[in-house]
Amino acid sequence: MAKVPVQFTLNGSEKAEFVESGTTLLHALRDKIGDTSPKGGCHQGTCGACSVIIDGELRLSCLTLAETCGGADIRTTAGLAEGGVLHPLQRAFLDGFATQCGFCTPGMIMAAKVLLDHTPNPSREDVVEALSGSICRCTGYEPIIQAVLAAARANSQNAA
Amino acid sequence: MAIRRGRGVAAINYPTGMNLGGDPTQALVHSTPTGNFMVTLSSVDLGQGMKQIMAQICAETIGVPTDRVVIDTADTDTGPHCMGTFASRGTHRAGNAVIQAAKEARQVMLEVAAEELEVNASDLETDGQGNIQVKGAPQRSISIFDVALSAHFKRGRSISGRGMFLIPRSYPEKETGAMKPSTCYAHACTVAEVEVDDETGEVTVLTVKNVFEIGRALNPKMVEQQLVGGSWMGISHALYETTEPYYPSRDHAGTDFNQYLMPGPGDLAETEIIVLERPSADGPFGAKGPGEMCANPQIPAVANAVFDAVGVRIDTLPITPERILRALKAQAAS
Ligand code: FES
Ligand code: FES
Numbered sequence A: 001m002a003k004v005p006v007q008f009t010l011n012g013s014e015k016a017e018f019v020e021s022g023t024t025l026l027h028a029l030r031d032k033i034g035d036t037s038p039k040g041g042c043h044q045g046t047c048g049a050c051s052v053i054i055d056g057e058l059r060l061s062c063l064t065l066a067e068t069c070g071g072a073d074i075r076t077t078a079g080l081a082e083g084g085v086l087h088p089l090q091r092a093f094l095d096g097f098a099t100q101c102g103f104c105t106p107g108m109i110m111a112a113k114v115l116l117d118h119t120p121n122p123s124r125e126d127v128v129e130a131l132s133g134s135i136c137r138c139t140g141y142e143p144i145i146q147a148v149l150a151a152a153r154a155n156s157q158n159a160a
Numbered sequence B: 001m002a003i004r005r006g007r008g009v010a011a012i013n014y015p016t017g018m019n020l021g022g023d024p025t026q027a028l029v030h031s032t033p034t035g036n037f038m039v040t041l042s043s044v045d046l047g048q049g050m051k052q053i054m055a056q057i058c059a060e061t062i063g064v065p066t067d068r069v070v071i072d073t074a075d076t077d078t079g080p081h082c083m084g085t086f087a088s089r090g091t092h093r094a095g096n097a098v099i100q101a102a103k104e105a106r107q108v109m110l111e112v113a114a115e116e117l118e119v120n121a122s123d124l125e126t127d128g129q130g131n132i133q134v135k136g137a138p139q140r141s142i143s144i145f146d147v148a149l150s151a152h153f154k155r156g157r158s159i160s161g162r163g164m165f166l167i168p169r170s171y172p173e174k175e176t177g178a179m180k181p182s183t184c185y186a187h188a189c190t191v192a193e194v195e196v197d198d199e200t201g202e203v204t205v206l207t208v209k210n211v212f213e214i215g216r217a218l219n220p221k222m223v224e225q226q227l228v229g230g231s232w233m234g235i236s237h238a239l240y241e242t243t244e245p246y247y248p249s250r251d252h253a254g255t256d257f258n259q260y261l262m263p264g265p266g267d268l269a270e271t272e273i274i275v276l277e278r279p280s281a282d283g284p285f286g287a288k289g290p291g292e293m294c295a296n297p298q299i300p301a302v303a304n305a306v307f308d309a310v311g312v313r314i315d316t317l318p319i320t321p322e323r324i325l326r327a328l329k330a331q332a333a334s
Helices: A025-033 A088-095 A105-118 A124-131 A142-159 B050-061 B090-117 B144-153 B220-239 B298-310 B321-333
Strands: A003-010 A013-020 A053-054 A056-062 A073-075 B003-015 B023-031 B037-040 B067-071 B125-126 B131-134 B139-141 B160-167 B186-196 B204-214 B269-277
Touching: A003 A025, A013 A025, A013 B204, A025 B160, A053 A105, A056 A105, A056 B003, A088 A105, A088 A142, A105 A124, A105 A142, A142 B220, B023 B050, B023 B090, B023 B186, B037 B050, B037 B090, B050 B067, B050 B090, B090 B125, B090 B131, B090 B139, B090 B144, B090 B160, B131 B144, B131 B298, B186 B298, B204 B220, B204 B298, B220 B269, B220 B298, B298 B321
Parallel strands: A003 A073, B037 B067, B204 B269
Antiparallel strands: A003 A013, A053 A056, A053 A073, B003 B186, B023 B037, B023 B160, B125 B131, B131 B139, B186 B204
């Protein structure tokens, strides 16, 4: 099949790749570009593990064709830390023991980031709603909900 | 037709590991030239925290900070033998093996330090910060870094140790059939409160209160993490999850996450966890295996709560609205 060129920014840096037409963004990110932070859980849009942020919106990279991402601003969990300093969400997940096997974690963090970008002081219901597209086998969700609320509190303290 | 409330209780004993044809796990420990300690295992960390716990156990036994220990669980082909990570056996079996291996390595380490300090090895102690010192005279000390360098480059000694922990096979007694399936049991008790809609058969779990007796909690935060996740998983098994809804028929079997139901973050019951620590006789530092045990008592507790609410006994999992409605219908007919 013919390859198509695609160019986008990933976590702030320019990427250019030739991909087979029909390649998912998940496949392009993991196997071509080498950013393995989005995980492939179901490859059919039901688990949330592959969530990334495209132009500020939460998207499932397993259901997004790479060739539709020309010119897009793509963000993944791998780009959150600044130097050695973890993003407040990463910090809160770590401090709150909100990750066990870690497979859902990047998707959860992406979903939480989009929430906090739009709603800096979310209610518990807001958090539950934001995470509802992601499934977790290990934690029972409560530690994840608490971590997102803790990150929101940390953010607003820093802002104050 | 109404929403009916019920409360159920259940208590369990849960074995740590199982009686295979003998249940062994092996561990090897060696120091690097700079005095870090490698623990080689074939036991696998699935996210339950095996690596952290093994590092703590090794560090505590050798007398070094935890961050001086590296756990290598990389390869079950080339690593020392382990029966595997299952049956809540990891901490108990591998932990005991690591203690034995670490003791042997510690002994060699102290012997090398003794030669360097020109004292008797039995007069030495570790300070837990990475140094070895003479008991009662801490100013006479040597860093473990220097001990490792000496062992490697001067004295030609390998600071290492071998550990093997074996639960021997238990055969049933001929007369009674009695046997010992496990040497160590964790315990739990759960009280669940539910609401059952007797029109739709839908169950909502309102609260789950759990008490877990898990031996010594070697890492209390990680134990809590297991128990919170496990309590949720127990409810998930009680009410939602199955690969075989009409077993043995494969009809309507879930094939993906659209059909294989698990409760999401919006379906959580108010959950309480209480930990009781009764150190086990044969566990590493008194630990037992809390991993799988913690997802069990919620299931009978929810079944009992459903009975309390609407008077029907559901004995097939998961307790779906369909099963409840069929049971209510049968109850009304009789
Ligand atoms: S891998 Fe994309 S939603 Fe599961
Ligand atoms: S931490 Fe294992 S799936 Fe969420």
